[in-house]
Amino acid sequence: MELSGRAIDIVVRLLEQRTGQKFGANRRWRISSALAGVMRARGIASGETLILRLMHDAGLARDVVDALLNNETYFFRDRALFDHIATRILPALAERRKSTRRLSVWAAGCSTGQEVLSLAMLFAERKAHWAGWTIDLLGTDVSATAIEAARKGAYSQFEIQRGLGVGQMLAFFEERSGGWQAVESLLRMARFEVHNLLDTPPGPGNFDLVLCRNVLLYFDSETRGRAFANLARALASDGHLLLGGGETAVGQTGLLEPDHAHPGFCRHKAMGAGPGVSIVGCVPPWPVRSGSR
Ligand SMILES: C[S@@+](CC[C@H](N)C(=O)[O-])C[C@H]1O[C@@H](n2cnc3c(N)ncnc32)[C@H](O)[C@@H]1O
Secondary structure (H helix, E strand, O other): OOOOHHHHHHHHHHHHHHHOOOOOHHHHHHHHHHHHHHHHHOOOOOHHHHHHHHOOOHHHHHHHHHHHOOOOOOOOOOHHHHHHHHHHHHHHHHHHOOOOOEEEEEEEOOOOOHHHHHHHHHHHOOHHHHOOOEEEEEEEEOOHHHHHHHHHOEEEHHHHHOOOOHHHHHHHEEEEOOEEEEOHHHHOOEEEEEOOOOOOOOOOOOEEEEEEOOOHHHOOHHHHHHHHHHHHHHEEEEEEEEEOOOOOOOOOOOOEEEOOOOOOEEEEOOEEOOOOOEEOOOOOOOOOOOOOO
């Protein structure tokens, strides 16, 4: 059933209010089919009924927003970047944090968990190296449906084949009734929370590594600026931020800049302090604790 223009306007506004995501005119044709399942499950037969029910049914509003979000993800998406994390970023962080032996990682907009479990696998594959470390691996998403799936760690045959080598699949997943279940030891390495990137960043803050990939694409520039401010606020003064392939901090924020030592990553903007002097690490307008915790 095709929704009326009025119904589409209302759900698009709801999506934007709740998540900051813009649904451009060129993608509006997808909305009726994206909401068909939600409407069928609740016996809603018309756009007008949908609008009326949305006014007083918080669960429906949540499901409508979730159905409109783009949750596309897969294991080790952009594999070269995960290789770079494994071979360059984590060893450098291990050296800088060796006195505290604590690392915290936040994947913002982690969808159904593949990104976070990919990171967990990097740590698990070097278990002996990380023995004695406290690794806090946090995945967040505005979609409660996605976070529920991430917490379960259950993937279909199609999902498990995307990005995961056979060795990793057999080492970290068990076949269960037509799908694949992440082993308990891997799932326990991560925690997942519903969180909106446009709200105050989650705890504990001072994250050593932040991933926020393929989330900012559909924000307008003002919303993207707010998201960048939150990412900068959450990032340790010497932390690393990874955006998606089509995303950049250049021209979007005065707080972050590309890190030329780590192509594809950003860091706090270096603040020039006069000729010949540069302070590496941004001094944001809020207190950021130094790297050692
Ligand atoms: C395309 S997926 C990307 C998943 C993963 N980061 C990756 O690159 O494979 C984008 C995710 O961002 C989430 N998202 C959208 N707006 C958000 C917001 N305001 N706060 C947190 N997550 C958001 C969506 O629910 C979706 O799961």
